[in-house]
Amino acid sequence: xxxxxxxxxxxxxxxxxxxxxxxxxxxxxxxxxxxxxxxxxxxxxxxxxxxxxxxxxxxxxxxxxxxxxxxxxxxxxxxxxxxxxxxxxxxxxxxxxxxxxxxxxxxxxxxxxxxxxxxxxxx
Numbered sequence: 524x525x526x527x528x529x530x531x532x533x534x535x536x537x538x539x540x541x542x543x544x545x546x547x548x549x550x551x552x553x554x555x556x557x558x559x560x561x562x563x564x565x566x567x568x569x570x571x572x573x574x575x576x577x578x579x580x581x582x583x584x585x586x587x588x589x590x591x592x593x594x595x596x597x598x599x600x601x602x603x604x605x606x607x608x609x610x611x612x613x614x615x616x617x618x619x620x621x622x623x624x625x626x627x628x629x630x631x632x633x634x635x636x637x638x639x640x641x642x643x644x645x646x
Contacts, residue, residue: 524549525547525548525621526547527545527620528545528637529544529545529617529638530546531543532616532617532640534643535643535644537609537644537646538608538609540606541606542605542606543559543606543617543619545602545619545637546599547600547601547621552576553576554576555575555576555621555623555625556573556574556575556576556621556624556627557573557574558620558622558633559571559604559618559619559620560617560619561615561618561642562615562639566615568618569584570628570630571583571584571587571617572584572604573627574595574602575626576597579595580626581593582626590606590607591604592607609642609644611646613642614642614644615641615642618637618638618639620633620637621634621635622634
């Protein structure tokens, strides 16, 4: 049974930093990509970043490039999202998800999801 457990969310002032973690278990992930999505109140869930477990290839949505960094620790089956220079518009629930489609950005391409962790950025 695949499980994804996010942690690391919280309240931070604009300009601050947070690091989210996503611990994955339940199957080998070496052929997968892990993605981070976010959903603000009243908005659609949107792609933030992804990383291929095997190659480490990364992809980011334009609004977070240069501020967010996705990384993984294969030995711990954990993916991280380092978020710097946070802005109030980054406020959302953040979800990790896994996909067999490397480089995917669409929600239907991801088959397992975590429960989410809330990030709130005050101005």
